Amino acid sequence: MTAESPLVEEIRTSSRLMVRELGFMHHTLAATAYSPSVVHTLLEVETRGAMTAAQLVQLLGLEKSSVSRMLAKLVNLGELEVMPSAEDARTKQLSLTAQGRETVRKINQYGNERVIAALDKMDICQQHLVSQGLRCYASALKACRDNASLNAQSSIKIVSGYQPGMIGRITEMHGSYYAREHNFGCFFESKVAAGLADFSGRLDKACNQIWLAVQNGRIVGSVAIDGEDLENNEAHLRWFILDDGCRGSGMGRKLMAEAMNFCDERQFSAVQLWTFNKLTAARRLYESFGFTLTKEWQGDQWGSLMTEQQFTRSIRRVS
Template identity: 60%
Template sequence: MTTPPELIDQIRGASRTMVRELGFMRATLAGTQYSPSAVHTLLEIEAHGALAAARLVQLLDLEKSSVSRMVAKLIKAGELEESAGVDGRVKRLQLTKQGKRTVAAIHVHSQQQVQLALKYLNPSQQQAVAQGLTVYAQSLHAHRTAADPTGSATIEICTGYRPGVVGRITEMHAAFYSRYSGFGQFFESRVASGLAEFVGRLDQPCNQIWLAIMNDRIVGSIAIDGQDMGDNQAHLRWFILDDGCRGSGVGRRLLAEAVAFSDRQGFDIIELSTFKGLDAARQLYESAGFVLSLEEQGSQWGSVVTEQQFTRRRANLR
């Protein structure tokens, strides 16, 4: 998947601003007399209890000689002390009482920085910042360590109603389709009203909704409505992912849950409606056995778009 150049430039610009505003351009960091690398050393040792210098090299992604010089300075300053490891050969670094006080002051300073910045954002924006930064940091780490970025984010798939589900799913739809199709208030209102009506029917065994949850926030959804189409057909509805989760494999997990549920319920057909041009979503549908069954111009959502219907027939998959 190719990332648009303008998106890359936007992220780079935001990253530069963050580096400056957080103080990483200065010689010292977080209200201390220490460099950014020294501050991170103290924080990592606090987080792990005690660390060997070799492990610090890995965590900080610094040269061994640089870490050795920095550790020596922190020991001399009274922030760190060395102790023998379990086998007596590898020395481990731990905070002194002074070091613990220094780290406590770092936490206070950093927490105040974040709190002062977040006061300019509403709760939804605050959650978006936390989610986006977490996923981006995990992706940067995955690239450096050649790890699988899809496995680093902790995203749980849950079923059923939870407080805020109607508003959050509506918000994700409105944000995405306003950009993609120019949809506005009419579309958002229809999504909200339809979803509100549906969650009132979740007590019926043929209906279910799945939610992708990250940091206690809904970042994806999909639903099977087993009642509104009749003729033993299931309607796949409200399949959406938050911007930061696309390409992570979460969509495939959600779709697999919905399809498996429909098969267990014995539905012969699953129908879904979407719009032309969403190629990544189309590939996902087709990989699950859906085929394009109808394509036509429509304006039922407030703007003229090419609407598509995909159908999955269970009999064709046997």
């Protein structure tokens, strides 16, 4: 891709238009008296829960001194409060006050109204196209900031079997993503950790396996096949997750291919997975590997009531 490409110019032109229309050219944002960086900070603290200043520095990509001044201002204004960490009293965490939660409510109301008004100008296909495109482009931009490339897959390798730290890292990816995107909480994260701990102790069985995507020594994706916890020689696909910077890179397809090849070789009678109806991109990937929706119901196994789903894949027999 070159700078002269029409695609590059189209994206840059659209980006400038979005910046103007979303109000980022002004000193304040989202009908508040606050700057864009302050609004973004309040939204992230609301989404992720209590955070340290260091975590916000990394997330926002701003200078430490700038973030420190901004946080001190928000504490003085009554939007944030500082509390010692439950795990280490020496670590200070920032969380929203009652005033801060009300400020975020107003920001979200304003933002939702703007998005809904814009979506009403499109048909349903355009709406989904915008959602998918923005998600992929945002992930690519983040990957560039992290000095990673979604196209440089040679830096990511897939390894199988237990790796030190994998229980915590896989749990962290699940907890962070599903809290941010679907408001899952402690119940879900605890369930992931407990299930992984039990499964890791059973990896010596030939019917169980886990695959990890590793980049520069850090786990950035996972998927597992549990061949024990279901009856009738059926396999259970579990803990399929990717780090934010890897989504849209094709790494999820590579992990799924490893898992499905394993299931075919082991000749399970079927592979089952349980999910819920809001994971559209994941569903398309599952269906591309031969999974079909076999059951749908209202349930709360992840901590809140939602439309749960069961997908099934019949095994291709190896002759």
